[in-house]
Structures are given as C-alpha cells and as structure tokens.
Amino acid sequence: MSTNLGAAYVTLDGSSDLTGHLETNLGSLDVCLPPGLGVQVTASDSLSSSDIAGAGLVRTGGVWQTPNYATAPHKANLSFDTSLGSLKLHPAGGCK
DSSP states (O other): OEESSEEEEOOOTTTTTTTEEEEEEEEEEEEOOTTEEEEEEEEEESSSSEGGGGGOEHHHHHHHHTTTTTSSSSSSEEEEEESSEEEEEEEOOOOO
C-alpha cells in the first residue's frame, strides 16, 4: 500500500498471517493492530515521524516486535517507508 499527499487508515486482520509493505510520502498512515496479533516491523524514514513504540512494540536488533510475537498464533511481518510524512501504529483497540 502506498499513499502520496494523503492519509490512510489500515486495520490488520488478527485471524491470519500476513506480510506487507506500506509506504507514505507527504502523507500520514495509521495502522490499527487487533488484539493477539504478533507484529514485527522494519521501518525506514526520511524527514518524517514514526510512533511504533506507542503501540507497545519493543526494538529487538533491527526490528520492532510486539511482546507476544514469538508465541502469537498469527503474525504480521511489515515493512514501512516514510518520507516527509507520519506513521503511527495503534495498539489493539486503539483505532475507533
């Protein structure tokens, strides 16, 4: 998924495994995490802001992970590229 000069909200499904790449340029991207989903994120940004830790992810080496990543029944492996924009991960139940 890619946004340019816009805003997008993405709600992830917690009942299956997924892999994805999300990119935003001059825009904002909000990603809503469902309860129980194990999430691993790699992120790169240029002149932008990201809030990954606000969703409870912890940096482990070069990736961010939810504390339950190793034991979660379903996992999301995501990569983000943000340029002149903002990225925010919302904890389970955070997007309404």
